[in-house]
Amino acid sequence: MxxxxxxxxxxxxxxxxxxxxxxxxxxxxxxxxxxxxxxxxxxxxxxxxxxxxxxxxxxxxxxxxxxxxxxxPENMVKVRWRTSLGGDGALDARTFYEMDAFGGGVLHDTYSQDSPCLxxxxxxxxxxxxxxxxxxxxxxxxxxxxxxxxxxxxxxxxxxxxxxxxxxxxxxxxxxxxxxxxxxxxxxxxxxxxxxxxPTGLLDMVSTHFTADLSQWWDDSCLITWFVNPEGAGSWGSGAMVPMGPTWGRRSEEWVLHFTFRPDDPARFDEAAIVPRIRELLKLPDLDITVHKVSHWILEGxxxxxxxxxxxxxxxxxxxxxxxxxxxxxxxxxxxxxxxxxxxxxxxxxxxxxxxxxxxxxxxxxxxxxxxxxAMFTFLNHLVIDAGLGLMPGGPPEAQVAAFEALFADSPMGETRRARAAEVTETQRTEFQAHDLEIGFRYDAGALVPDGTEPPPRDPMGSVHHPTTRPGHRVPHAWLDRDGERISTLDLAGPAGGYVLLAGPDGEAWCAAAEQIAEKLEIRLTTVRVGGTGDCTDPTGRWAEVRQISDAGAILVRPDNHVAWRSNGAADDPEGVLTRVFDTVTGR
Incomplete structure (x- = not known):
């Protein structure tokens, strides 16, 4: 036993x-x-x-x-690319690109429209x-x-x-x-x-978790700063730094700096050299650093x-x-x-x-x-940024310095190089503005009933999201009003694992059939008619924009908020249709 x-x-x-x-x-x-x-x-x-x-x-x-x-939210509006935090040299403390990220800045309205959550x-x-x-x-x-x-x-x-x-x-x-x-x-x-x-064993990533006062150098609205400078010879060599709280913005007490070594470089295990390297990369030679942990992990996909x-x-x-x-x-x-x-x-x-x-x-x-x-694509795309700056992998230090001098030169070619760097760096929106990749993933086969429709167009750069009720996709977010309470369509499936049948204002037959089946099968199910004399109103009209069914149609949403099935309109035998749907979805 x-x-x-x-x-x-x-x-x-x-x-x-x-x-x-x-x-x-x-x-x-x-x-x-x-x-x-x-x-x-x-x-x-x-x-x-x-x-x-x-x-x-x-x-x-x-x-x-x-x-x-x-x-x-105000402390995670953007990411930036910078040569260093401090220093007084001609190439030091230069920000050469900033990007709105994670739903901040110009992204805010789009991200807020598509989800109840930031x-x-x-x-x-x-x-x-x-x-x-x-x-x-x-x-x-x-x-x-x-x-x-x-x-x-x-x-x-x-x-x-x-x-x-x-x-x-x-x-x-x-x-x-x-x-x-x-x-x-x-x-x-x-x-x-x-x-x-x-692929595995590509690079040894070194992450240093430390405490330091960086309040006089950090941008309060920035979540990640990427360093690119001759000392580190490129994005991953110079490192990426993130505040770790528990206070946020420039007052963050803790930080993490990630940079890479080749897997065969013996220096990657020389932890005594980590603090001097951080000071050199940041150009803060007197920075008081308390290291909590140096960790290594192998880059793989x-x-x-x-x-x-x-x-x-x-x-x-x-x-x-x-x-x-x-x-x-x-x-x-x-x-x-x-x-x-x-x-x-x-x-x-x-x-x-x-x-x-x-x-x-x-x-x-x-x-x-x-x-x-x-993830592998966006990781390697940082090397594209390095190339856009004119850096050469493995190039001698004097060549890297010359590339930065040319980038910041007050000349027509300097202006051209900066314009090229901006265009190339903008491609990293695949990492920081991956809105559709994050909420637009879909299931093409599984616990669902396909309806034969084509998926919406997909932005190859992962940014532009097209809400859809097509089976397999996450049900679109829209704010509804239920008895004076604002509620998201995503809130209708609660934590206890129930299905939701979202029907149009003329979808009474679908709701009645679903309730009968739920009682028979002893499953948790909520029926909601939106509009007309239904259970909820659509105060902004957003649900009408994204529902993709007629007033007599219905959508079955799984407990995980992915669409299991939909019908554009009414049916002669709604109970028979939904019985077959539940049999398919539940594998009964």
Missing amino acids: ADIDVPVLIVGGGGCGLSASIFLSDLRIDHLLVERHTGTSHLPKAHYLNQRTMEVLRQHGVADSVYEVGTP SSNYPQIRLEPLLRRHAEQRAPGRLMFHHELTELGEDADGVTAVVRDRDTGQDRTVRARYVIGADGGKTVGPMLGVQLQG VLADRYRAGRVFLAGDAAHRHPPTTGLGLNTAIQDAHNLAWKLAAVLEGTAGEALLDSYERERQPVGMRNVDW
Whole structure:
């Protein structure tokens, strides 16, 4: 007999595993989380939380906790490229480009129109304790830190795991129906023979987490400063710096500076040289720096060949690892957990068949691949910026100095070089203005019923988002009015995992049929008619612009706010239609 018996075992207590715990608790699914470390991350690591992630956290009552402590919008308006922070030389402290980013500046109205949530910024070293508090409040006694998975076996009815208490050495047997591997690919994937495929070992990224007073040099509205100077010989050699709070803007106490070494460069492990290098790159020779941690990680762009192995599902870094550019790592991980949690809950409750779980890999693996490719592309695009400045990879220092002198020269060719640098640097909007990439991803196959329509046009640079109710896409955001309360269309699917049928003002038949089916199938479902004498009004007219159905049509939205099915108009047999839809979506 097992020592512990739970429906779901989560292996890994980072951002992905903790999010999965929160989601499962809200879905009323008992579970156990084990994490081999004594606590949460001691590294800042990921920090940017995009709009889609904040929507997910909003659905589960966590977003406000992040907004209260995260970077205020006015401190994450832009990114900039600069030669150094300080210094008094001709090439020092020169800003050669700034870009509005993360929904700030000229982007604000567009980002606000498309989501009830703004992006946020909160480093993982602080975010994970926040998520842990939420998870422990929802599932007291079910988070076991300093416990590691040592064995994993599956049979026809479930999974048997051996978990070791690293304090006492005692082993416990855990019996679960399903396992979520959110351990960064360290244990579960290798046990199952899952392969991470793609390029790896490209560069050694060195991240230095330190405390320093940079208030007299930092721009309050800037979130990331990229340094490009002869001393670092290019963007990644000179580094990128981000404030890490807990106070934000120029008063930030903590910072992280990322730069690279070649994997075969022995200097990458000389931590005594890190502080002098930072001072040299920033041109602040007397800066008082207290280093908290120097960490190394290998640049790679890899994707798991399987997201599911029997009763085990991989999520987060266990399924995909990629460069930090565009901030896709943690965001994709939380969205993986969000996609998986409601499906596990439906199967465990008996309202869906096992086939629903197959849709996790079918939906999330293509998104993972796209995000790996995008992150690698945006990482390498910084080298394009270097070329646009006239820098030559591996060139001698005197050639790099000459390139900067030519760039800033007060001459017609200097003006031309600066114009070229601006045009080339603007291509980095693929990283900092990736609005459609962040909220416009879609599922082409899975727990949905395609309607034969073509997807909206996609901006190849990832910026322009076209809201759509086409099945597989996230339902568009629009503010509705319900009994005097302003509510987003994304708020209609609550944390407890219910479906939403959004109908036009003449969609009474769809609503009645959906309610009958929901009662019969014992599923949670909310019906909402928008407009006319319906349940909600459309005060701004935005929903009418984006709904893409007639007044007699309807849209079925899944618990994760992706569209499962839609009908442009009425049907002769709405109950029969919706019965077939639910059978398909739930895998019954």
